[in-house]
Amino acid sequence: MSDATEHKDAPRDPLQKIAQELTSLQATKNGLTTAEATQRLKEVGPNALDTRQESKWRKLLAYFWGPLPFLIEAAAVISALRHDWPDFIVVTGLLLYNAAVGFWQDNKAANALAALKKGLAPHARVLRDGAWATIAAADLVPGDVVSIAAGQIVPADVLLIEGDYLSCDQAALTGESLPVSKKIGDSAFSGSIAKQGAMTGVVTATGGKTFFGRTAHLVGAAGAPSHSQKAVTEVGDFLLVLAFLLALVLVGAQGYREVVAPHDWSWDRMGGIAQYVLVLLIASIPVALPAVMSVTMAIGAYALSLQKAIVSRLSAIEELAGVDVLCSDKTGTLTMNRLTVQAPIPFGAFGKDDVLVCAARATQKSSEDAIDLAVMKALTTPAALEGEKQTAFTPFDPVNKRTISTVLGADGRTTHYAKGAPQAISALAQPDAATLKHYQDEVAALAAKGERALGVATSADGHSWSLVGLISLMDPPRPDAKETIARARALGLNVKMVTGDDVAIGDQIAAQLGMGDHLLVASNVFPPGAKPGDLSRSVVEAVERADGFGRVFPEHKYNIVKCLQSAGHIVAMTGDGVNDAPALKQADCGIAVSGATDAARSAAALILTAPGLSTIINAIGVSRQIFQRIESYIYYRIAMTLDIMAVVVASIVGFQFQPLTAIMIVGLALLDDIPIMTIAYDNVPPAPRPVRWNMRRIFIFSSLMGLLAIAETFGLLLVGMHWLLDARFQDMIALDPNQLQTVIFLQLAVGGHLLLFSVRTKKPIYAPAYPSLRLFGAVVATQVVAVLICLFGIGVEAIPAAAIVGVWIYCLAWLVVIDALKLLYWSAVERADRAVAAI
Template sequence: MMPASPAAPAVSAATSPPAANTAPAKATSTTLDSAAIEKKFADLKSSPTGLTSADAKARLAHDGPNAIQAHEESRWKKLLGYFWGPIPWMIELAALISFLRQDWPDFIVISGLLLYNAAVGFWQDNKAANALAALKKGLALKASACRDGHWVPVDAATLVAGDVVTVAAGEIVPADLLLVSGKYLSVDQAALTGESLPVSKRIGDGAYSGSIARQGSMTGLVVATGNNTFFGRTAKLVASAGSKSHAEQAVLRIGDFLIILAAALAVVLIGAQLWRDLASGAGWHWSEAGAIAQFVLVLLVASVPVAMPAVMSVTMALGALALSRQKAIVSRLSAIEELAGVDILCSDKTGTLTQNKLTLQAPIPFGTTTADDLVTGAALATQKQSTDAIDIAVLKALPNTTVLDSYKPLDFVPFDPVNKKTVGIVQAANGQELRFAKGAPQVIAALCGMGEYASGPQHTDEATAFFGKVDELASHGTRALGVAKSADSGKTWTLLGLLALLDPPRPDAKQTIAEATKLGLSVKMVTGDDVAIGSEIAHQLGLGEHLRKASDIFTKNTDPNHIPLDTARAVEASDGFGRVFPEHKFEIVKALQELGHIVAMTGDGVNDAPALKQADCGVAVSGATDAARSAAALVLTAPGLSTIVNAITEARAIFERITSYVYYRIAMTIDIMFVVVLSYLVFGFQPLTAIMIVVLALLDDIPIMTIAYDNVRTAATPVRWNMHRIISFSSIMGLAALAQSFGLILLGIYWMHSPDLMQIIPLNPHHLQTMLFLQLAAGGHLLLFVVRTRTTLFRPPFPSLPLLLAVLGTQIVAVLLCAYGILVPALSWPLIGMVWAYVLVWMVVMDGVKLLYNAAMTRREKNSTALTRPIAQS
């Protein structure tokens, strides 16, 4: 025998033959012989007549139902989790103190923000649970099983290992089966394995639960049910997958930083109060506890960024609305900032990079055959009503569909996995009976007397050319289909030629990948098809062609939760992967994440769901299954990957807006905390009341939500949370803001001690409190304008109109509150004007501080790069 090249990919279909004899890895179980099948029956204590009802009932009680059973954390527990943690504790403590002191405005506002944060998080988290529900929909509901020697319909959930069932065209395979009898079954398992075409099964092969029978009918022995099936393992991966977003980690670290700072300042406050009481000789009195509690409350409200989760959620929600206009639906808000930092994009091939439609490439005729004759011959070996992908491609390639009308169909021999060909018997217009065959190249070669299959004379030159062309096509990942003709009832056959079939790339895929590369992304192809097919598509798309077989990297003993370092590095170095199964996709994402990469994974099938959920940003492409959409954080509603490039650009803009807010929020928190403590320690003066701080939080943060519309300069490379820069830059800006605020207090105290100034404009401590309140309200928003860009604030990009209007409206409200004494002591218009002049001068000073910091950081980064650059590059 002279088989086709091992590199030639397999194509098995309902009525059409495989293009070559290479079977996909793991796509079908290793075919068992009759002895192995008998042993399997014996191992399961079953027989070809199935189980008895009593035996089936006992096994069902022992093994459990044939259903996905994944134990996830209860939703109530998840809900309570949003009230547990450093930031929630501090907010709850602030609410408790305000409740005990009966400061109802403080209590209502703080509690409201806490509940809002929990509600938003819980609502988003609930979406993830839908992935498992969508997977369950893929299971068969009914099955035909042999019980007590009779075929009876049963619920698929009651099937047990050892049952004997039938599977026919149009049915969902109800459990993992070993096919034990029947002639032929074509199974579509693309949603499970990622293979682009149905797979032909025969006796001794396996069939996966959840796959769909397209044609034929066979009997199978149930070998696994429920969570033990291939489908069940995929579902368990979905239930266990998922990683905490970098935004959540960043918020926790920011919260920890502020909480530690607040705790230290609270200790200083309490210690100072105790020292003053003891040093004055008055001694400690419990009446002092209320005053200290009041100060601690003010400090807590000032230190805890109660609105930060809410503002970030709303900002990302507004960003999600913008992404929806780009045909990208966000199902998990944290996906926005994750997408902005993605540096590796793992892309499914079939239907994502390719059209998932086989097309006929240029026909390769042999002898005197023309290209049109070759296609017509293949079409005559095809049933017109066939829904098979190969048959559809052949019929579409006909130069003129009316050419078939001149032939009268007499008989048709459908494809089977043994003969690996289809034969059409027709009568030509002149009455001559003709036979046309299409099938696996080696089978057609045998019909024509070529190769080791041949029983007749060898046609050496033609055989060499024929198999050489088959090997060439296989090396490019192209499926080959042989076509032959017989005019003497099949006694002798004439080779017509070869048809090359390929699932072509999407028209926009190459440009999209080029744009993704410009954005700093490394694109890795992940496909269930053969490596040769993936390599050819990668070549056409301009991707790296170093694809590896997934099973060569991940062994059966690989623990997805503990990927070896060598394995992770092998994944990182590869351009893509072929022969990939769900556990492989999951492991690929985990391996890259363990090396510190932020990973996006695109997909459309059930097989993609675990990796989509585990990825930092799972992207379900247009037309994806319910399971894939539910597991993904981003769902594309437009075909192709071009949408994801737009989404990445938009996500980076949103990330810039969020980081601007974080800089501003931390700096303002530091400013307020320290000005409260320093004023009390130095002057024994409480500069702000608790209600002032709560109102400040509302005035500062609610209008800031319009930052989602701000004009920003997007980064050319992936961006991620740089906690060192965030904390250092925010702290420096916070200290500069503190100098501004404390400077105002010093000026106010000097003013109150100057008779001449007091005669011009009277000033008392209550006025000073209001002045500081207005300075923080106005200076805070001006600080946002400073930190929102790395360049000077007098250069573009300038703030957007919505942000400017929101800030303007807020400042009008703040001025009116101060002028008319609403919630704060009233302040005269001259003092209001003086405060505004003060903060405008300081805005320019703060801008200078920012530029000095950025210049210093730029020099430091350059020096660091120079030190770590290889000697050869120096």
């Protein structure tokens, strides 16, 4: 049995251990009476997991609660109070759309705790009132005596008190790749599956107090906040604070001019000022930001589905783009979760084929045991067994640790064969000293490589045995695992192995995959009962340095993820079993691999439907593209908000000229943000390294682009005001103040989308990757609409075609300046990053 599943501080004598446990439980080997069981059930509760779920209505309402939803709702209320129904419809529609997309996506996955509950045994065979009966497993209580036989799910945590042998598959609980042999005095865990044998046990824990239940509790407590939601909130806060500051300046200046100075206070004057300020605030609120993010990530989720990766939580897409540490479960993830026979090691006059044939003869063909299946599959000469009949068979038991069969050969001779633990077979064969030393050296060499050794012997009379050889067994790596690890590292990911198996086995697999050999025993890193928040800095640093961990419990995996997150890492965790569920949910991006249990899939944010890990690499590339699309939109949105607000306030305060009407501000919001949804399809190359939200850099670059956009718009405004005063220019193109407003409106519409084309890439605007046809087509269509609005005066004062051409030439000239300064900025940032990395 693996060290990962032994109870600590247990008495060495199993009978003493059983006596102590029965005393502690106030129980006997004869079980409980119905009255006792009923009373205990009232005290401890049912043997079931607490699967209370949050109301779906509460989940839906949560999408309308928070800083950014509040801002959008405020914009809708303001629009309604002003009877501005077109604006109200647009703002409300964006809010409802964002909530609907998020609610639908987050409810695609089944509840993790409900999936865990499915893994529990529905019924149990229990000794009550001195008689055996079948009852619902939920009615079991500590002290009950239960019977467990092959094929059954263990209904609760039990201490085995009677019987010869029980083999349990607990890979989904502990991550061990091999079934575990149990004997009297051992514990069997709720949710594990009995593969062979039958034993009786006393229930020691039920419900949430079982090993299974503690895992479920960790799943319920796990979960990390979304980095994208934090980023959206910070952007909203930044724009709101800026809007209020500029609004105060505007209200103060206009209030003084129109109310205080002329001593002509009236509700009408104040209402006019308030109405314009409210429109300005609506324009400053990034109402389309959540919708753009939802649309972009929903389209990304579809793209990932084509890569055989199903997204169960939209935020996982953005989180995956920033992952810099990948914690990978070993069994079934890096390996095949299928035992295979390595090269047999023959002894004496026997050959390699003899070792496999003799091992197969010591096996029941109908056996479903993982070792037996591996032996039969590895047999290269199955014809050697034809015509033979197995006349007797002694199954494996944890005392003798071997199987023995008696075979009647095709020639009529009877021969005996044995296979089992190396020490059990050597004790049976009793070889000479030299042979025994050679045999033990081979076993030690296999153990050092993390391989499990199986001894094989034969006898003509059943008394005098001869060593045939050794068989090494191993769960081999997946064929694509090594390449996947290499590709992950090339993308800037630090890959760590996390396994319930022994460190020696992990070391061997890690060496084959090129993952490093610095694996630690998890219990040596995390003290018993340790909580992530209480761990010292030295423990966190040890977790960061380690290449992986062996002998891992679910709470260890959970703590590993929490430690890495506390050190500032964005963590992805792959897994397939119940034991992985808490860490999968706690990780920034939990990834359930193909064939994972329901519990693992429900706790994960990304579910792979194809075998192998290469899908993860493809998903990372797609997620980084999605991240960059969202980042480009945020650059553009902040810069344009700064442009519109600063120009409006500066013009009114400095020149007493209103550059935009209220309808123009609303029109710009529609022209800018509705077609920008197509940025979800933009062509962007995936970043070579993990990307994450650097809000300081985002605000600095957006503000720089915003200042350039302000200079562009304000410059045109100054030119236009000078034009109005100079008769020579009026003779060329006649403009009045209302037409100048239209000119500014067109410049903001044209300059905004040209700015988007610049900020969407850190390269020159003329360099690939070029905008997608959908994005380019949407922008062109928007600009055609803007030109028609200005040419025919739809809601604005019409301006001549020459003025429209002049605005386009002006904006294109400024695009060259903005793009050049953008390149200088990113060049400086790259030099600074290299200098920091060199330190």
